[in-house]
Amino acid sequence: MIKENADKLIIEYSPKIYGFAVKKAFSLEESEELAAEMVKEVYLSLLEANEVFNVEGYVWRICEHTYAKYVNSTKKHQGISLDGMEIPYYDNYNLGEKDKDLKKLRQEIGFLSEKRRQIIYSFYYEGKSIQKIATEEDLSEGTIKWHLNKARNDLKENFSMERKVGSLGISPIEAICFDHNGQPGIKGGPEVYLDDKINLNIVYSVYDSPKTKEGIAEEMGMTPVYLEDRIAFLAKNGFLVETSGKRYTTYVKFTPRxxxxxxxxxxxxxxxxxxxxxxxxxxxxxxxxxxxxxxxxxxxxxxxxxxxxxxxxxxxxxxxxxxxxxxxxxxxxxxxxxxxxxxxxxxxxxxxxxxxxxxxxxxxxxxxxxxxxxxxxxxxxxxxxxxxxxxxxxxxxxxxxxxxxxxxxxxxxxxxxxxxxxxxxxxxxxxxxxxxxxxxxxxxxxxxxxxxxxxxxxxxxxxxxxxxxxxxxxxxxxxxxxxxxxxxxxxxxxxxxxxxxxxxxxxxxxxxxxxxxxxxxxxxxxxxxxxxxxxxxxxxx
Known part of the structure; x- marks a missing residue:
């Protein structure tokens, strides 16, 4: 490609490349460094190319490739940014003073809905495009963008909120024994479902007042991602009952404490x-x-x-x-x-x-x-x-x-x-x-x-x-x-x-x-x- 055309394209795409780098980078300084590296690689590639039919795709492929090399070669790069809040990219990070914030952010991601959590993971952790995520989730691209925006807002709002671990997260209940009045199933009585300590405490967490999945998770000092399957299992078998506002209650009788x-x-x-x-x-x-x-x-x-x-x-x-x-x-x-x-x-x-x-x-x-x-x-x-x-x-x-x-x-x-x-x-x-x-x-x-x-x-x-x-x-x-x-x-x-x-x-x-x-x-x-x-x-x- 002649230099004049390459110069025009690099001027056009530089702001976009910088925005891409800001989204991917861990800090402002790092985003500038990453953007400069991407601009350089794109410019050199344009000069060497004979003809480019899809300039948009060509530029972003080079940027993704440059970013991948940067991740592998730069030890400082331990996270990716989500509108000013960092999401950890590796599990083996060591960020000193920022470590607490990253753990908090990870926790808050765990409190997102299952759908929103998966979209966040696909977009920020796996680097998938909105188009690809839309295909995988069988949703429109606009819906994916809406979920991303809502997730960002939820994370920003909840990041500064002090989550309180409920009493069951500190001192879970233990059953002395289980009684039933009626006909047990093929597998047995209620002990089959409630002898598991987590299942038992999930049910008890909604006993005094109905709670959402997130409320159950807070009461137990866990994130919803670890409890969703159990909650669904207990609901299918009648130990949890969904009420208004996607909250759960139970009709299991617990003897008073x-x-x-x-x-x-x-x-x-x-x-x-x-x-x-x-x-x-x-x-x-x-x-x-x-x-x-x-x-x-x-x-x-x-x-x-x-x-x-x-x-x-x-x-x-x-x-x-x-x-x-x-x-x-x-x-x-x-x-x-x-x-x-x-x-x-x-x-x-x-x-x-x-x-x-x-x-x-x-x-x-x-x-x-x-x-x-x-x-x-x-x-x-x-x-x-x-x-x-x-x-x-x-x-x-x-x-x-x-x-x-x-x-x-x-x-x-x-x-x-x-x-x-x-x-x-x-x-x-x-x-x-x-x-x-x-x-x-x-x-x-x-x-x-x-x-x-x-x-x-x-x-x-x-x-x-x-x-x-x-x-x-x-x-x-x-x-x-x-x-x-x-x-x-x-x-x-x-x-x-x-x-x-x-x-x-x-x-x-x-x-x-x-x-x-x-x-x-x-x-x-x-x-x-x-x-x-x-x-x-x-x-x-």
């Missing part, structure tokens, strides 16, 4: 009152009803064992107190087929440690797992009901209550298997559960009826009594709900009233029967089978 001994005793006092009423007015009806059941196998020969189990079953299943609340949002539906209400039990601090409980029952453990129903996978005529608590010696709660246990029990009932090498694992399992005695006898209560037939024999509760108990329960429930965030209060009232006559009341009733001497204490062998019923079309031979 503070508890009052006085309030707990007031609730227990009300349950003792209900237990007394049930013992006086309802238990005699259950005892009378089960006299009709004659086809029953009682391993110890003690009729009190069956009677106590039937009473527990009746209290746990026949006191459905009336309460009208829409609790469908609280039912967690997972992709693996789970459908259950979830409770995460947290460690709690007593706010009134000086309170002295006056009830003897306050010292007793009312933890229970159930009512659990199980079917035999192989034998459709077999079903089981059980409740694990301090009356029984069964361990492992619902996770250790396997459908296959009842396959093996039915085979023992029918005499179809022998205790030999071929069935070693089955009998080992039955002995571990206490379902086979040392002398080889089946140690399980077996009723020769379907569970539905048995349930039909158990008397229902009169409406007047249900209404009376519901009134007591609602009074306690309203007070209890104040310990929970607003979105959970309807469920707390519903749950408390619906299952107010629960395992605790059933255990109080049994305590009274045993403490009074009406029932003899359970033997070690009986503790393996109490509060467990197997319903079968056959009794043990």
């Amino acid at each position: 503070e508890r009052s001994l006085e309030q707990e005793e007031e609730i227990l006092k009300s349950k003792i009152k209900v237990a007394d009423s049930i013992l006086k007015n309802y238990v005699p009806k259950v005892k009378e009803a089960i006299k009709k059941i004659t086809d029953i196998y009682i391993p110890s020969g003690n009729p009190e064992l069956f009677e106590a189990t039937a009473i527990f079953y009746a209290i746990a299943n026949k006191f459905d107190l009336p309460i009208v609340k829409n609790v469908s949002p609280y039912l967690i539906k997972t992709l693996d087929g789970g459908e259950y209400y979830v409770t995460v039990n947290l460690k709690s601090e007593i706010i009134d440690p000086d309170f002295k409980p006056i009830l003897e029952e306050s010292t007793r453990d009312y933890t229970a797992c159930g009512s659990m129903t199980r079917n035999s996978w192989k034998y459709p005529t077999v079903k089981a009901w059980s409740n694990d608590n301090r009356f029984s010696t069964r361990k492992g709660m619902w996770q250790n209550n396997l459908n296959t246990d009842y396959d093996a029990i039915y085979e023992v009932i029918c005499g179809d298997i022998e205790d030999n090498k071929a069935n070693e694992e089955k009998f080992k399992r039955l002995r571990e559960r206490g379902f086979i005695t040392d002398d080889g006898r089946l140690n399980v209560l077996v009723v020769k009826k379907t569970m539905e037939e048995f349930d039909a024999l158990i008397p229902s509760t009169e409406k007047e009594q249900l209404d009376e108990f519901a009134k007591i329960a609602i009074e306690q429930a309203v007070m209890l709900a104040k310990n929970y965030p607003p979105q959970m209060q309807d469920f707390i009232v519903f749950e408390f009233v619906k299952w107010y006559v629960d395992n605790t009341i059933a255990m109080i009733v049994l305590d009274k029967l045993y403490d009074s001497g009406e029932y003899k204490p359970l033997t070690q062998s009986e503790k393996a089978t109490v509060n467990l019923l197997v319903f079968s079309d056959r009794l043990p031979q």
